[in-house]
Amino acid sequence: MGAGHAHPLHRPGSTRVHRLSPDIKIVAALAFVISVVATPREAVWAFGLYALLLAAVAATARIPARWLASRGVIEAPFVVLAVLLPFLEGGPRTILGLSEPGLWAGWNIVAKGTLGVVASLLLAATTSGRDLLLGLQRLRTPAPIVQIATFMLRYIDVIAANARAMRVARLSRCHDPRFLWQVRAFATSIGSLFLRSYERGERVYVAMLSRGYTGSLPSGVAERPAPRDWATALTIPAAAAAVSVAAWLTA
Template sequence: MHFTPGHEHIHEPPETGGLDARAKIVAWLGLAMAGVLTPRGQWAVLGVYGACWLLLCLALAAPLLKVLRRLLAASPFFLLLAVLLPFRPLGPQDHAIAFGPLTLSAAGSEQALDMAAKASLSVACVAALAATESLAGITRGMQRMGAPALFVTLMNFTFRYLLVLREETLRMKRARDARAFGGRWLWHARVVGLMIGSLFLRSIERAERVQQAMASRGYSGGAFSVSSRSLSGAEWLLIASSLMLFVAVRLLPL
């Protein structure tokens, strides 16, 4: 276990067998893209991709319980969209499904299941990548793969600035609780509103201070990496075997 400089309280995931982050990025995001591009209704293909996800988790020693907790935390966002699709108006070639007092669209129900399955697979791949590689490793890998420098920089700064806002929020909450704040009645909403406004102003002020400090140190908007290691044979094997497996599953008649 190691720590990110400047954020000593953040526990970073350990290196997975010394594998380069680029190999893991290609493997996980390749699986996510393969799932998203699967035509609707090919449930066997999506099931095999789910088995591929489990196989990759075992091969890369991903903490399954941690990944599943993150998947459950993100699932309400896409399930809320999927649950509305069965209630869409019936199309000319659509037929209704009686579900108690409700009438559901058959095409909408199939689309909802398809969206839920693909979104679950994509989120699970991203969660597994985050669980097997540190943010610094992911951004370095993306930079060396030719990702836009602005995107990599924004990804780094967004994560670190969210941690700053979290610390500021906890500090304000401790100060509020020290003043015997109950927070159980409607009129206490004014205090919460003032806290949100104060946090907004403090975040702008903190961002300006950080930007001035970086500019005074010669920051020009780019991220630099001192690593120049080439991919090993095992890493190339992981990339090639993963992509070939995903393509084979897509092409085989399942």
């Protein structure tokens, strides 16, 4: 499987988390997120314990909190929605005039969304793009999905470079669209970039067929992870599942 470019979220390292098999880490991250989502929103203490579990993983993998915080801004639109819910939601009101159901709904979005984003960032930071694809393949993910992800990862740098080159070409011609009435040039650039990407994809596909492509990509020999690696990686999601069950029992 060819994915020669490292994705921008990967932080190379030699920690124990980095050395774990990618399929184990994918299963662990998914199990952790499921436990978080299944937790009742009223169990505030449970989300604090989840945060401590993620902090332990980040410390073990030597991922700085500042790095996680800067990449976590991707959930900003959901945070804005969560902030608006106490004002827009109906139901009983608090002393400050805020909707009580809206406050719980906003808290639910922020708490679970933040934990899910951090868990995903830790997975991406400790696993290279190629290993993520290998992990998905070992977990019997449908081949078309793995292939689409492979090509997306492989050519995203090429497309980004084309976009930068087109912007430099516009600037060199003293045209830098910044206002609404100048959006036509930007839209034209996007359309041109789409056509270039489509044509490149078609050429790559034809080249693959000429080299014997039959619908599946070659992969290396899959080594079975050791049982102790499974036990190590599943410690965190097992603890999260225990917290989720305890939250429901005390709800």
